[in-house]
Amino acid sequence: MKTSPVSNGSGASPSNGSAGEVQDRFKHLYSRGSLVDQPTAIRDICALVARPEIRSLAGGWPDPDVFPIEETAALFAELMAKNGAQVLQYGPTEGLPELRLALAERMAEEGMSGVGPNNIFLTHGSAQGMQLAVQLLVDQGDVIMVGLPTYFGGTGAIMAGGGHPVGVPVDRDGMNTDALAEELERLTSNGERVKGIYVVPNFQNPMGTTLSPERRKRLVELARQYDLIVIEDDPYHDLIFEGEHLPPLKAIDQEDRVIHLRSISKTYAPGLRLGWTVAEPGIIGRMALAKQYMDATTNSPAQFLFLEYLRRGYLDRRIALNIEHYRAKRDFMLDCLERYFPKGVSWSHPRGGFFIFVTLGPDQDAAQLLARAVENKVAFVLGRAFYVDQGGANTFRLSYSQASQEDMEAALKTLGELLS
Amino acid sequence: MKTSPVSNGSGASPSNGSAGEVQDRFKHLYSRGSLVDQPTAIRDICALVARPEIRSLAGGWPDPDVFPIEETAALFAELMAKNGAQVLQYGPTEGLPELRLALAERMAEEGMSGVGPNNIFLTHGSAQGMQLAVQLLVDQGDVIMVGLPTYFGGTGAIMAGGGHPVGVPVDRDGMNTDALAEELERLTSNGERVKGIYVVPNFQNPMGTTLSPERRKRLVELARQYDLIVIEDDPYHDLIFEGEHLPPLKAIDQEDRVIHLRSISKTYAPGLRLGWTVAEPGIIGRMALAKQYMDATTNSPAQFLFLEYLRRGYLDRRIALNIEHYRAKRDFMLDCLERYFPKGVSWSHPRGGFFIFVTLGPDQDAAQLLARAVENKVAFVLGRAFYVDQGGANTFRLSYSQASQEDMEAALKTLGELLS
Numbered sequence: 001m002k003t004s005p006v007s008n009g010s011g012a013s014p015s016n017g018s019a020g021e022v023q024d025r026f027k028h029l030y031s032r033g034s035l036v037d038q039p040t041a042i043r044d045i046c047a048l049v050a051r052p053e054i055r056s057l058a059g060g061w062p063d064p065d066v067f068p069i070e071e072t073a074a075l076f077a078e079l080m081a082k083n084g085a086q087v088l089q090y091g092p093t094e095g096l097p098e099l100r101l102a103l104a105e106r107m108a109e110e111g112m113s114g115v116g117p118n119n120i121f122l123t124h125g126s127a128q129g130m131q132l133a134v135q136l137l138v139d140q141g142d143v144i145m146v147g148l149p150t151y152f153g154g155t156g157a158i159m160a161g162g163g164h165p166v167g168v169p170v171d172r173d174g175m176n177t178d179a180l181a182e183e184l185e186r187l188t189s190n191g192e193r194v195k196g197i198y199v200v201p202n203f204q205n206p207m208g209t210t211l212s213p214e215r216r217k218r219l220v221e222l223a224r225q226y227d228l229i230v231i232e233d234d235p236y237h238d239l240i241f242e243g244e245h246l247p248p249l250k251a252i253d254q255e256d257r258v259i260h261l262r263s264i265s266k267t268y269a270p271g272l273r274l275g276w277t278v279a280e281p282g283i284i285g286r287m288a289l290a291k292q293y294m295d296a297t298t299n300s301p302a303q304f305l306f307l308e309y310l311r312r313g314y315l316d317r318r319i320a321l322n323i324e325h326y327r328a329k330r331d332f333m334l335d336c337l338e339r340y341f342p343k344g345v346s347w348s349h350p351r352g353g354f355f356i357f358v359t360l361g362p363d364q365d366a367a368q369l370l371a372r373a374v375e376n377k378v379a380f381v382l383g384r385a386f387y388v389d390q391g392g393a394n395t396f397r398l399s400y401s402q403a404s405q406e407d408m409e410a411a412l413k414t415l416g417e418l419l420s
Numbered sequence: 421m422k423t424s425p426v427s428n429g430s431g432a433s434p435s436n437g438s439a440g441e442v443q444d445r446f447k448h449l450y451s452r453g454s455l456v457d458q459p460t461a462i463r464d465i466c467a468l469v470a471r472p473e474i475r476s477l478a479g480g481w482p483d484p485d486v487f488p489i490e491e492t493a494a495l496f497a498e499l500m501a502k503n504g505a506q507v508l509q510y511g512p513t514e515g516l517p518e519l520r521l522a523l524a525e526r527m528a529e530e531g532m533s534g535v536g537p538n539n540i541f542l543t544h545g546s547a548q549g550m551q552l553a554v555q556l557l558v559d560q561g562d563v564i565m566v567g568l569p570t571y572f573g574g575t576g577a578i579m580a581g582g583g584h585p586v587g588v589p590v591d592r593d594g595m596n597t598d599a600l601a602e603e604l605e606r607l608t609s610n611g612e613r614v615k616g617i618y619v620v621p622n623f624q625n626p627m628g629t630t631l632s633p634e635r636r637k638r639l640v641e642l643a644r645q646y647d648l649i650v651i652e653d654d655p656y657h658d659l660i661f662e663g664e665h666l667p668p669l670k671a672i673d674q675e676d677r678v679i680h681l682r683s684i685s686k687t688y689a690p691g692l693r694l695g696w697t698v699a700e701p702g703i704i705g706r707m708a709l710a711k712q713y714m715d716a717t718t719n720s721p722a723q724f725l726f727l728e729y730l731r732r733g734y735l736d737r738r739i740a741l742n743i744e745h746y747r748a749k750r751d752f753m754l755d756c757l758e759r760y761f762p763k764g765v766s767w768s769h770p771r772g773g774f775f776i777f778v779t780l781g782p783d784q785d786a787a788q789l790l791a792r793a794v795e796n797k798v799a800f801v802l803g804r805a806f807y808v809d810q811g812g813a814n815t816f817r818l819s820y821s822q823a824s825q826e827d828m829e830a831a832l833k834t835l836g837e838l839l840s
Contacts, residue, residue: 024702025676029615029649031559034706061510069504073497080496084489088689090481124544124693128715139451153713160713195449229449256445269508271720273544282444286454293577295548299719300691 036159055411056379057398060205060354066325067269068318072305079304091300093288095122095276099307106310107278111251112260118281121288122298126235126263126275130157132287132294133196133231133259133277138163143187143194144231147175149357149386149395151205154198154233165198165388172348174211175199177218184226196229197222201249203236203353206386206397210351213246220253228257235263235275236353238319241327243351256280264306266354267319272302326354329400329408336409340416347398354401357383360394360419370396372418378411456579475831476799477818480625480774486745487689488738492725499724511720513708515542515696519727526730527698531671532680538701541708542718546655546683546695550577552707552714553616553651553679553697558583563607563614564651567595569777569806569815571625574618574653585618585808592768594631595619597638604646616649617642621669623656623773626806626817630771633666640673648677655683655695656773658739661747663771676700684726686774687739692722746774746821749828753820756829760836767818774821777803780814780839790816792838798831 024030079087094100100117107115123129130153138144140162146155148167155165166187168180180197187194197219201211211219223230232249250260260278264270277287291297309315333356337347341358348357360366366382373379383395400408444450499507514520520537527535543549550573558564560582566575568587575585586607588600600617607614617639621631631639643650652669670680680698684690697707711717729735753776757767761778768777780786786802793799803815820828 024706025700026649026703029557029647030706031555031557031562033559034556034710064505064509067505067508069500069508072508073500073504076496076500077493080489080493084493085484085487086691088487088489088492088691089484090685090690124715124719127713131714135451136454137449137451139453142451153716157713160710227449229446265510270510271506271508273715273717273719280445283446286444286450290454290580293547293573293580294551295544295693295715296573297693299544299693299722301721302719 033160033162036162054374054377054379055403055407055414057400057403057408057411058379058381059402060399061402062266062270062354063325063329063402066318066322068314071314072269075305075308076301079301079308083304087301087304089300091297091303093292093297094284095120095298096300096303096307099303099310102307102310103276103278107250107260110245111247112278113251115278119278119284121277121279121284122303123275123277123291124295124298125265125270125273126233126261126277127153127157128291128294128298129259129261129275129277129287130154130231130233131161132290133229133261134158134161134163135290136283136286137195137229139193141193143192145180145183145194145197145228146388147199147204148389149206149383149392150198150388151200151233152385154200154231155388158198163195166194167388167391170204170207170209172209174201174204174209174215175219177215177222180219181222184222184228188226194226194228196231198231198233199249200233200236202234202246203239203350203355205236205353206355206381206383207357208348208350208353208355209357210246216246216249216252220249220258223253223257224255230258232258232260234261235266237262238267239323239326239354240352241323241330241350250278259283264302267315267322268306268309272299272305274298274302274306323352326401329405330356332405333398333400333408333412336412340413342416342420345419354399356398356400358396358398360396362394364394366392366394366396369415369418373415376414376418378414380415453580453582456582474794474797474799475823475827475834477820477823477828477831478799478801479822480819481822482686482690482774483745483749483822486738486742488734491734492689495725495728496721499721499728503724507721507724509720511717511723513712513717514704515540515718516720516723516727519723519730522727522730523696523698527670527680530665531667532698533671535698539698539704541697541699541704542723543695543697543711544715544718545685545690545693546653546681546697547573547577548711548714548718549679549681549695549697549707550574550651550653551581552710553649553681554578554581554583555710556703556706557615557649559613561613563612565600565603565614565617565648566808567619567624568809569626569803569812570618570808571620571653572805574620574651575808578618583615586614587808587811590624590627590629592629594621594624594629594635595639597635597642600639601642604642604648608646614646614648616651618651618653619669620653620656622654622666623659623770623775625656625773626775626801626803627777628768628770628773628775629777630666636666636669636672640669640678643673643677644675650678652678652680654681655686657682658687659743659746659774660772661743661750661770670698679703684722687735687742688726688729692719692725694718694722694726743772749820749825750776752825753818753828753832756832760833762836762840765839774819776818776820778816778818780816782814784814786812786814786816789835789838793835796834796838798834800835 100120147170263275383392520540567590670678683695803812
């Protein structure tokens with residue numbers, strides 16, 4: 001999987017309507033890394049979502065209905081009038097000092113004791129934090145432990161960086177830490193260079209499950225025992241529908257082994273492309289050095305907007321609104337599933353986030369279902385896109401984040417009929 | 421140079437006031453690539469510029485006096501009112517389709533015949549285009565030819581990607597293509613894997629020189645002969661003070677071997693972090709695939725703002741204003757140099773861009789001058805930051821982009837006295 005050459009041009013994205021095969025005319029000059037065969041799940045989703053006649057439960061983009069459009073327009077006008085020269089100028093590679101300070105305070109309130117501005121690093125979306133973390137840790141063939149299933153953006157970044165993601169089962173309590181311990185023992189005994197663990201602890205994409213308190217402790221303990229870095233990817237953190245927040249791995253860890261990744265995409269606006277990393281200052285320094293030659297610094301308007309958003313309490317108000325909005329959508333989808341899906345099919349009951357994961361009978365094939373669903377103008381994402389071991393043939397992911405109630409109900413009714 | 425480990429923590433940026441050594445506690449887990457010893461010229465400049473008492477001719481940031489603050493605020497308000505949901509949403513990895521089309525048309529008008537939207541790729545500043553081009557081409561140890569001197573952001577990206585930049589002298593007509601031909605012959609005879617040529621054709625940073633028409637043709641011909649990709653980094657393209665534009669390498673090349681990099685940082689606003697790449701569609705497709713796992717997509721507000729900026733003709737009007745502004749600053753700096761610098765010191769006369777390059781007598785040391793200059797509260801950038809062969813000891817770079825006339829005159833008077 002890791003280094004097999006791509007047989008033909010990856011070409012332009014299907015999402016922009018430029019069809020047709022594009023030849024890799026200069027393939028003989030490309031680096032080995034750029035020829036790594038990548039899963040194209042994101043592009044496949046984009047292609048499905050882009051077809052207007054499709055009722056899509058595939059894409060996991062936030063719902064523009066909750067974007068704070070007027071608020072952001074007013075805030076930007078104010079910022080430009082007061083401080084336009086700085087808003088349009090380059091800033092420091094690590095991010096605006098005031099924003100690093102504000103985020104450090106917020107992270108400390110979430111239980112990450114001792115976190116200061118030097119532990120905070122602003123990135124162009126949390127995806128960039130992930131990419132920089134991989135670049136920091138991974139030499140060709142180094143192992144990063146991942147969930148089966150887990151977010152393909154995470155495993156994609158690992159593979160793009162030359163790393164080897166090794167899977168550990170995820171169940172309703174998140175990544176199985178007993179299985180993780182066994183696998184770590186086996187790999188290190190075999191002399192493999194294991195560098196880290198990639199985990200989405202809250203309302204995981206795609207399963208919607210949350211890592212239990214016991215497993216959080218165990219995972220951090222295993223990182224210590226096997227001398228590993230933990231990449232804690234937590235974009236859905238604030239979108240919690242019920243109960244209390246569990247402590248972040250970053251708050252449990254006493255050895256600064258956790259790189260904690262956050263995003264404004266699900267609580268404010270994804271188009272601003274802003275995320276932040278919380279980590280030990282030496283790690284932040286290295287990531288910043290790499291970012292300097294990557295894109296110099298993160299766009300300034302997004303940072304100034306988010307700083308004001310935090311200072312004025314808009315973020316917390318917005319989080320409360322978004323929780324209400326997405327909780328209602330989750331409830332509606334769960335109701336539809338109860339109503340339309342036949343016996344023998346099961347699904348997760350997420351306490352937050354955007355996704356519900358469906359498991360068919362052991363002999364059923366989700367790919368066959370998808371083919372028939374698309375004929376009937378309904379789309380979802382195959383579970384196997386999230387399994388680095390090519391498993392999950394009888395699973396698929398549904399997203400309630402974007403679809404209207406009408407589309408959701410019609411789509412799930414169709415799927416239910418196809419399954420019966 | 422390429423793989424020597426860093427002896428101590430690079431730590432946090434000096435630009436944010438977090439002094440002190442930061443330990444690399446997890447260095448034993450870092451990838452080889454992340455331990456590459458990088459020139460810290462950018463950080464050194466930031467540190468100098470940040471000291472308020474310093475009259476700095478060091479930084480090459482654009483002058484905020486010419487940022488279109490009110491225009492941008494009004495445009496953003498309009499865009500948000502009309503189309504806020506899209507402005508705050510994710511967009512396609514390659515960039516907004518309408519913007520790709522508008523830029524394709526503009527590039528065709530600049531002589532790049534046959535360029536369409538599939539040849540255009542929006543990036544988070546042109547720096548990201550450079551980084552993705554390096555990632556596309558470079559395996560550990562692959563050679564990219566560069567100017568002596570040339571922009572350290574370019575050579576930094578090459579080294580960060582594991583590449584080996586090999587230098588060729590630059591004179592007042594740009595990169596010496598006879599020397600380039602000799603060096604290419606020598607390297608390929610030795611079995612080195614040479615992948616490309618990195619060149620800043622117009623008003624080069626740091627020398628301010630422009631590649632002559634004859635050398636442009638020769639450079640493209642050498643790329644064909646030795647089967648190379650040309651990375652044409654052209655951020656100063658539009659800031660031309662006199663005479664006609666010379667044809668871009670991308671327009672001369674008939675084999676699609678040129679990756680042409682552009683930026684809005686010097687003509688609109690650097691804080692928006694927006695650049696674009698013009699290249700063969702197969703190359704664009706590969707770069708987009710890599711970007712997908714890097715930061716998903718470039719921030720949407722910058723793209724929507726720039727699209728309107730182009731459509732309404734604001735960009736061309738702004739370019740004309742910026743040319744006038746920076747030409748006056750260049751003229752003023754040249755006058756000061758004539759007035760205050762002693763005989764035996766020479767300097768370049770750029771036809772555009774931000775920089776003048778000073779050459780002292782062959783035995784003079786610019787580093788000694790800098791030490792004394794900083795004592796006298798004046799700063800510039802040592803030429804040797806731009807030489808991958810550690811040359812240029814008797815050279816330094818002056819920037820007229822940011823300093824006021826008052827500061828410029830006082831600083832150059834001081835330097836002149838120190839030199840006499």
